[in-house]
Amino acid sequence: MKKKMYFVWANPKKESLTAKIVNSMKKQGLENGYEVSELDLYRSGFEGSLEVMDHPVWDSKEQNYSQKVYDLFDEVKGSDTVVFVFPIWWYSFPAILKGYIDRVWNYGLAYGNGSKIPVEKVRWVALAGDTEQSFKKRDNDKYLEHFTINSISSYCGITDAKLEIIYDTLIFDKEPAGSEAYKTLFKRVNTIIDDLDK
Ligand SMILES: Cc1cc2nc3c(=O)[nH]c(=O)nc-3n(C[C@H](O)[C@H](O)[C@H](O)COP(=O)(O)O)c2cc1C
Numbered sequence: 208m209k210k211k212m213y214f215v216w217a218n219p220k221k222e223s224l225t226a227k228i229v230n231s232m233k234k235q236g237l238e239n240g241y242e243v244s245e246l247d248l249y250r251s252g253f254e255g256s257l258e259v260m261d262h263p264v265w266d267s268k269e270q271n272y273s274q275k276v277y278d279l280f281d282e283v284k285g286s287d288t289v290v291f292v293f294p295i296w297w298y299s300f301p302a303i304l305k306g307y308i309d310r311v312w313n314y315g316l317a318y319g320n321g322s323k324i325p326v327e328k329v330r331w332v333a334l335a336g337d338t339e340q341s342f343k344k345r346d347n348d349k350y351l352e353h354f355t356i357n358s359i360s361s362y363c364g365i366t367d368a369k370l371e372i373i374y375d376t377l378i379f380d381k382e383p384a385g386s387e388a389y390k391t392l393f394k395r396v397n398t399i400i401d402d403l404d405k
Contacts, residue, residue, distance in 0.1 A: 323364025
């Protein structure tokens with residue numbers, strides 16, 4: 208049976224660098240024999256705000272979330288690898304991605320009440336407009352690492368979790384497709400996929 212790779216990504220622009228990275232990594236996943244699927248949060252009609260209907264009832268073993276939550280949880284569960292790709296906004300997630308975690312990696316499904324998310328590995332690929340030096344000046348790399356790896360992945364029971372921060376993304380606005388900078392970038396992100404099976 209093929210291993211499953213599930214991409215969850217967030218960018219309002221269809222032609223964004225985020226989208227290009229997702230495409231490259233998806234292709235690499237397919238080449239490496241994975242069954243690849245994706246949740247393009249912006250173009251799938253996902254509502255990023257947790258409302259009352261998806262708020263956990265903490266003292267109940269039974270939850271009654273909206274069908275959308277169960278459908279999206281069914282999509283992610285059983286994945287060998289989940290890959291999140293997103294631009295860093297205010298040193299964190301775009302709100303729609305935070306909303307995905309709030310609503311879908313929910314109590315009693317992904318954590319809590321004896322649950323852990325049935326996913327083997329998670330990779331977080333975060334795009335920063337800042338240079339590495341500027342980003343690290345206030346320890347924002349450590350902050351994002353803590354948030355993605357400890358606060359979310361480990362909390363939901365995933366021990367094989369890694370974050371890759373791509374710095375200085377704004378240079379790609381001026382780069383032609385196929386340039387050395389793009390080739391180096393795609394090689395780097397595709398290595399994340401290759402390394403899954405090492
Ligand atoms: C609302 C907003 C907030 C941003 N905040 C940050 C930030 O905190 N740190 C950073 O390095 N870049 C920040 N950026 C720059 C984005 O990370 C950058 O635009 C993105 O990496 C470019 O990739 P894209 O073309 O896929 O959107 C921000 C951009 C926006 C629109």
